[in-house]
Amino acid sequence: MYTPHTAGDIAAMLRVIGVDALDDLVRVPDAVALRAPVEVTPQLSEIEIAQRFAQFAARTSAGEYTSFLGAGAYRHYIPPVVAAIAMRGEFLTSYTPYQAEVSQGYLQAIYEWQTYIALLTGLDVANASVYDGATALAEGVIMAVNATGRKAVLVSSAVHPNYRAVLRTYAEGLDLVVDELPYGPDGRTAGATLEAALADQRYAAVVVQSPNVFGAIDALPPAAVERIRATKTVVIGVVAEALSLAVLAAPATWGVEICVGEAQSFGNAIAYGGPHVGFIAATTAHLRRIPGRLVGRSVDTAGKTAYVLTLQAREQHIRREKATSNICTNQAHCALCATVYLAAMGQAGLRNCAALNVARTNELKRKVTALDGFSLRFEAPTFNEAAIRVPGRAAGVLAALERKKIHGGLDLGRFYPELDDCILMTATELTSSADVDRLVAALSEIPVRAAARV
Amino acid sequence: MPLPAFDTPLIFETGQDGRANRYLPDAPALDTLLPRETLRDELPLPDNSELDVVRHFTRLSQKTFGIDTAFYPLGSCTMKYNPRINDAMANIPALRDLHPFAPDAAAQGALALMWELERSLASLFGMAAFSLNPAAGAHAELTALLIAKAYFKARGETGRNVVVVPDTAHGTNPASAAMVGFKVVSLKSDAAGRVDPDDLRAVVGPDTAVCMMTNPNTLGLFEPRIHEVSDVVHEAGGLMYYDGANANALMGNTRPGDMGFDLMHLNLHKTFTIPHGGGGAGAGPVGVAAHLVRYLPVPVVRAYDAAGKDVEAAGWRDSAELTFALDFACPDAIGTMRSFWSNFAHMVRALAYTYANGAAGLTRVSQLAVLNANYIRASIRDIIDIPYDEINRHEFVASAQTLKRETGVRALDLGKALLDRGYHAPTVYFPLIVPECLMIEPTETESKETLDGFIAVFREIVATAKSDPDKVLETPVNTAVGRIDETRAARQPDLRWRPA
Known part of the structure; x- marks a missing residue:
């Protein structure tokens, strides 16, 4: 509860204020008095809170998955x-x-x-x-x-x-x-x-x-x-x-x-x-x-x-x-x-980091589009993500990747119906060549017709 | 405890080219990666060693006053202790690194956590539902007023475009109203510092959209006729909005929903121990009564039981057996208020805090916040004006009006003298209806000894003001800088460093 008051403190303070009890300080008209006890989380000790939140954490994918998600929220190295x-x-x-x-x-x-x-x-x-x-x-x-x-x-x-x-x-x-x-x-x-x-x-x-x-x-x-x-x-x-x-x-x-x-x-x-x-x-x-x-x-x-x-x-x-x-x-x-972050990275570190993002994304684009049926949807130069056209519907390909513990990227069809065969894939300095190879291997194993069906 | 006074050069005035920290492997040359015409030629940022960066910011931190430094009775801001377990929970990698576009199946724990918090808040404040979407209090006000606008539009009552705001209201209330095209009518408080339902009746009518109030109000006084106020607004066809800035006063004691409020927000960065961080990030969940639930911003967190049926819970329920989804397909929703779903890391902190307290603990929190505020008032009322000298809630307002007339020492000066003695100043000159006011909110996490220390120093300062006012007017002298030339700052804006 993070309140330091002892019973003695409270009694002494009430005396100074000139009331008998804490309830005298917070009395409200009957019309707005609490009618039923509130139902909030149970009270836990600190170690139990840590255990409880470990359970929440266990129900998410972060750390366990290889991720190519970006689209406005980016995974970067934080010194x-x-x-x-x-x-x-x-x-x-x-x-x-x-x-x-x-x-x-x-x-x-x-x-x-x-x-x-x-x-x-x-x-x-x-x-x-x-x-x-x-x-x-x-x-x-x-x-x-x-x-x-x-x-x-x-x-x-x-x-x-x-x-x-x-x-x-x-x-x-x-x-x-x-x-x-x-x-x-x-x-x-x-x-x-x-x-x-x-x-x-x-x-x-x-x-x-x-x-x-x-x-x-x-x-x-x-x-x-x-x-x-x-x-x-x-x-x-x-x-x-x-x-x-x-x-x-x-x-x-x-x-x-x-x-x-x-x-x-x-x-x-x-x-x-x-x-x-x-x-x-x-x-x-x-x-x-x-x-x-x-x-x-x-x-x-x-x-x-x-x-x-x-x-x-x-x-x-x-x-x-x-x-x-x-x-x-x-x-x-x-x-x-x-x-x-900017002070620690400095101009040299920041430019190098940005260049790495472009390099890793270029590698991702090159390796993924080398697969049959995968291509760049647009030709304009990109920074650290790109729209990749996939065989079949993006939603199907992404669902198949999820089963292999890969977040493949954003289904652009979610926002652009005409791009429902496109995935926005992101690579940053945290994306390794091994990650890209894992993605490519997973993509090559997805039967095209299975993807099209979803 | 004075803060160190040494100068710290700007980070841009230090460092040398070639002193970069090597955090990452070397990338290929840029012009082999992208067409030259897309690139910039230079980036004029400094390169400092990590040690120099650490020293720079450590020195800056030493010239910054936080709750961790000392007592911080800044009224209306609820500067209570921020438990470190909250930060530790927010920093669990599986929560910290979760991507907002991760499929729901991969985000169940995050959604469960949001749902548990939302249901706890709904029960604690008597609302049908909460949205965790808004980023801060003012953002939540905007959200709520957009909900009101959508509600009246759906009812064909587009002529309702007036927001009634008491003269004690926070400045964000009228500013938010203006952002949805509503006109603002200010309502004068009565002699007891409250809203008189009869005065209100005279200003509401067929153009009334929303009445925005906080209770306890910004004088720290409970509005005992709040249910009559709600009736007046409802009879006129308007909605009641509760500004949750003062929610730390009433948890487990009374609920905005039971007072007749239709809409409300909370500042989780006040009541629920999220660190203020020097001015954000905050978090401002919006709560609504049943008739407004369908207008809440998307996404909405939906809970399903093992049979796949929607879970309807009035309050908190254990999420372990439930499954969750983000629902974006809400046809009546006002839209969405921000890039992504919520200030999630802060939801983690707020839920950790509710778990640390439970219902009984939260009730106790509010009681002790009220106790501490009354204790300070009762301990200084003989030496300074207390315009509304009665039992207050979590904060109260004192006035230096008499002191100023007798000595020339203003509220501002008392605040500066407190800084010199190692305390943060109270909020000064707000609310606007009390001249020379000092708004004091101690919060429940302060011990009697801390309050006694503050009271003793405050009394000394007022005594000095009476015996030797210049001594107070010259403060602060123990801080990193003295009083600042604000006119110069505004007339000759210098808002950034520029390369020589």
Whole structure:
């Protein structure tokens, strides 16, 4: 129960308060009194809790399976130094740094995170984090809506389906129209359809993701960016795999003004989907529309460098219903993990890691497509995942792989009915050649007709 | 205990090229892997040795105040001890490394765990169901208001677009309302700091969508007429929303569901001992009454018994014999709120905490949280204004208004003086209706000795304010930095380091 009170303490404290019993402190009107005892978990000792959770753990596959799953949540090596630092109690148990004088360490770490994200995206500023990649997209779109006064947005269908789903949920609240731009035959956003879509200047933003949900590097060509800019529409770039920023052209360099994304890959566990860490970076022109916390560098009364939460006139606790967002608690500790990870990896380590991801994915693509009936669905270059066309339906192939303790990847048919013969397969620096060989061996043993039947 | 004052250069100002840590084998050259036009030329990040990285962040941690450092009576934030067993459970590899797209058959333990937590919360707070989807409290408010919007849309009552919020409410309430296109009407508290059902009756009507409240309210006072408030809103056709920020006051004692609330959220990072982590990640489950269950965000965790039938449980049930699935096919659902299903690692922590307590333990937690808060109030009420000086719940509000008039020392200054003496400051200037307010929430995990230490220092500071106010106005001097030029920070934003 983690309560230190002895019977003597309680009696002494009640005397000071001037009541006879604990019940006198918590009395409620009969109308709202508890009618039946609550039914929650039984009470266990600590060792029994550990045993209980070992049972939960025994009912999952992680560790036991070889996995080629990615699609927005990535398995990466996390140096132990990340946990050693992040689990320090001062970081773990502090609140949002409202009292800056006793939060200088955390504030500086967040200032460093903002800098890392700005440097990686090539943009001017970044915020202290948002919940995850999908909500970062929704918040980024709200920024563009506020910048342009337009209540519609054009989103590439190669943006992660979960991100688009969250955007649609938010759009219902904000009465926004969300239109989609198709993907083309090579797996990249079809720029050819842009011209017509932009004709009536109704869109606040065009949203593309790179690498996109098919793994394809999907930076818009300069001509497309020019056409979008000509209609005063904001280019929003989504990055669901932040590690790609280490080697791919920085979003700012190909025209992105607001870059939103997910940095789970930087030192944060997959953890069945969360907590992960979203980021928003933007050009200075958008600074005052950025949601959430921002840490700034200033000085104290003696002129000493000091960090503090700033530009709070954007935020809910000051502006209430006129705030840029309702966000309050964000993902500070996940951002801290990412900052420690980036500091430990350094530019050389990070670029090497990203290159390994490409190399392992190239190996996976080469070996899998050497099998009869397997091919690359799209030709565009990829970062660490790729859409693989399989014989028969993807669901059948994946079910067969599960029986061999392999998570083969994501069934793209789940989100794209026309791609129900495609699996999104992911390889990272943790994917060994032996893992790929195991996958290839398993795939070669699946009878094609069995796969087609499911 | 003052925090160390030494300067720490930015990580970008240290390190040398060629000092990389070798965590991974060497990759082939990039331009043999990808077309050159897709690549960036450089990445201007520093390379530091692991030792230098460890020292850098260790120093930063030493300039950060956490619950583990000392007493942290930050009102409305429930800064209670975060048991380490919770983190150990969240760090079990089979839970930590589970992929959200793993098939349900491979994720049974994770789903069982989520289901057990959801059922426990439903019973503890009197709701029909909870969704663990939202990422934090404000996110949960947004979720709940989207549910309300969908509910009224389904009933053809699209004219309901007003959210009534008491003037004691958290700032996120109106900000969340604005994100679903609702207008905000603020309701004045009565002289006793409560919502008067008769005042409320005057503002509700056919345009009322939701009334957002917390109980105990942000003054730490229980709203004794809450059921009448609910009746007024329901009679007007609106929904009642419970802001769970103050749930630490009422577990096992009374339930939002029994007070008439239709929707609620919890801040698991407050009541359920999830570490705040310097501002997140949090977790904000949303609970709903029976008539709103079908609007909950997807995915929904479904439980089946051995015969494959849906399990309908009012409260917690042992999951060992049950099987589970994630259900995305809920036609009335508002959609989904985030990339993946929940802040799962935090659900592990929250469930470990409910197991550590059980029903009796959680009830005791709330009682002792209320005891600690009343004890501090009763011990300082003779030296500082207590605008609502009565039995409070888990927190209370003091005011430095008289002190300021007599000495020039404000609530802010008292907070800074506390920092100098090794305590965290209370929440200051919230709620907005009490001038110069200090909102004090000790939580139940603090011992009498800790509270006595705080009370003694608080009394000393107030005495100093009266005898030698400048001494208080000059604080803090024992912290890493003194008071900060916030105007400069806002007028000349310096939000990142730039290469020379």
